[in-house]
Amino acid sequence: MGVMRFLVQPSELLDDWPEVHRAYVTGFDRHVFPTQVELEGNLVKCQRPHSDSGKLHVAFPVEQHGRPVLTTTSLREREEPYLLPLELARGKIAELRDQSSAWEIIRMEIPESYRVAERRAFQLLAQASAVQNDPDECCRIARRALTAACDASDVLLKSYTSQRIAVCHRAPSNPPASLGCGLPWGTLNEETKDLFCSTFQAAAIPIEWKRVEPVEGQYHWDIIDQLVDCCAEHRQLPRGGPLIDLGAGGLPQWLQPWEHDILNMQSFVCDWVETAVSRYQGRIRLWEVSAYGNSGGALAISEENRLGLVARTLETAGRNDDDAQLFIRIDQPWGDYQARGHHRLSPFQFVDAVVRSNLGLAGVNLEINVGYRPRGGSSRDMLSFSRLIDYWSMLGIQIHVTLAFPSDVHEDPNANQDLEVATPVWRRPCNEDVQAEWVETFVPLLMSKPAVTGVYWTHLTDAFPHQFPHAGLIRADGTPKPSFEALRSQLSFGTTQPATL
Incomplete structure (x- = not known):
């Protein structure tokens, strides 16, 4: 039985966060592991049949963005709990950089407003990472990083959509759905x-x-x-x-x-x-x-x-x-x-x-x-x-x-x-x-x-x-x-x- 532990600050988040019980862990191939979630104070424990590294997926409250499902990077099991907002911010920024790089390779125009928002998110992530010895402060800054990352994501995807629609207009043989x-x-x-x-x-x-x-x-x-x-x-x-x-x-x-x-x-x-x-x-x-x-x-x-x-x-x-x-x-x-x-x-x-x-x-x-x-x-x-x-x-x-x-x-x-x-x-x-x-x-x-x-x-x-x-x-x-x-x-x-x- 594998167990991954995540610390949530402030603990009041858990008072109105039913989505945490629907969190799950995936492997490198996107396969969803059967996941059982338990709460111990402000500690979230995710149990699964295997001890391999995995990504946690959970709907998490983000200011101005509701409660979207967010994903961590691939994490190994360890005794010391991870700080959940920090790992979710790290995962979101990694997804953004991966996607923007892939689109840039195929010559999509990346808007400057996205780069500004993404840099802001990364700066906040760096600040949060530097104060992990103070979980309250780390999680507070990490949640700001999440908001900035989600803002950057919206800018990037709206730009992608408008550019794709423009391509469809220029190529009538490949119209939109x-x-x-x-x-x-x-x-x-x-x-x-x-x-x-x-x-x-x-x-x-x-x-x-x-x-x-x-x-x-x-x-x-x-x-x-x-x-x-x-x-x-x-x-x-x-x-x-x-x-x-x-x-x-x-x-x-x-x-x-x-x-x-x-x-x-x-x-x-x-x-x-x-x-x-x-x-x-x-x-x-x-x-x-x-x-x-x-x-x-x-x-x-x-x-x-x-x-x-x-x-x-x-x-x-x-x-x-x-x-x-x-x-x-x-x-x-x-x-x-x-x-x-x-x-x-x-x-x-x-x-x-x-x-x-x-x-x-x-x-x-x-x-x-x-x-x-x-x-x-x-x-x-x-x-x-x-x-x-x-x-x-x-x-x-x-x-x-x-x-x-x-x-x-x-x-x-x-x-x-x-x-x-x-x-x-x-x-x-x-x-x-x-x-x-x-x-x-x-x-x-x-x-x-x-x-x-x-x-x-x-x-x-x-x-x-x-x-x-x-x-x-x-x-x-x-x-x-x-x-x-x-x-x-x-x-x-x-x-x-x-x-x-």
Whole structure:
């Protein structure tokens, strides 16, 4: 058993810092170790199965930046505790220098304002390092260094985004990603339909097994047919699925008697995939075949069997439509759920295994939902998003990103009651303006990434049943939230023509 110890000053931080219990340690290969966090006074102890060097990841309060997930450099185990703010500042500055150097090599223009902010952060880090014999003073200065480093990070990433968007404008053959949104299981009124069609280039159509076939052998296609017809009429790119939802409650209830009979379950699953893909062959060319295979939760299906089901469904979909582009959805793509110790494969390893099987996987859809629990992610900064996309792009396949961010903290009667909004969510208390600000910050960055071919918002309106509380762009009364206009403005970054295949 390996143990890493971190001292936190001032100790009052621990009075309102629930995120510390979700801290985790990663190895040199980004693999997340099962991590158990214990508090002893103002000492944070992270226990894990191995004693190798590792990086601590934890959401930490930073002035003017909320509580982003920050990472230390690789640290060895030792008896003397590390000073946590100091190590987080060291890790953040190291990330910044590494990223800015990499971008400078490819001739990105590094703004002088970034260099000034980064130098200020490093000077504060040096001052903090010089007074480690006074933990209170060291941690106080280190927290100032963290604020300066996060300021520098924002400057660098905003400059990167604007330069990438400019490149896309100069090279029309490589436009920014298409902008899409999830449609509800229901009939939209004309006003909502007009808002959607005038804003988005792509649509995620909820062809979900438990909705289409709630009773074995009884299919309900009417709503799906209407949505597909609407996309065709307005020349929008439809993406169907997820056909198989391997998350908690994602499969039809009538399938439960076969949860321990994987062979029969595969037969049912493949029959459903064949039925759906064949019905819309030629009308839907982009399919999200499965979702949440990496994290699981559906019935009692093991990780190994989930991987097998994902492979079989891809094979079936490809066999029934060789022109289709097939995607799978991955949630919590940083892999922080592995800290609970229930998963052997990281999200990246899960998809890599599918890619290596040569089953025709065209891309991966990374679901990033910020501010939800128990199945959600903590706040992260633009640099973390950028590095995540760069890492996943090593697979050499398309990347779609599906986003969710709440506009309210209160109960949402139309949302999944197993999910709630975790507070604090981002830099300021959660409201509709903060949701719009988050959209304006992260969506342009994602659309500028070369590997990203689609950016989708999780669902359009809060008026219909949906998964994530208050994440819709339109209120339950049918009026748009500020985030809707924030997303509409992203069309100016690329072509205003609908995306087609």
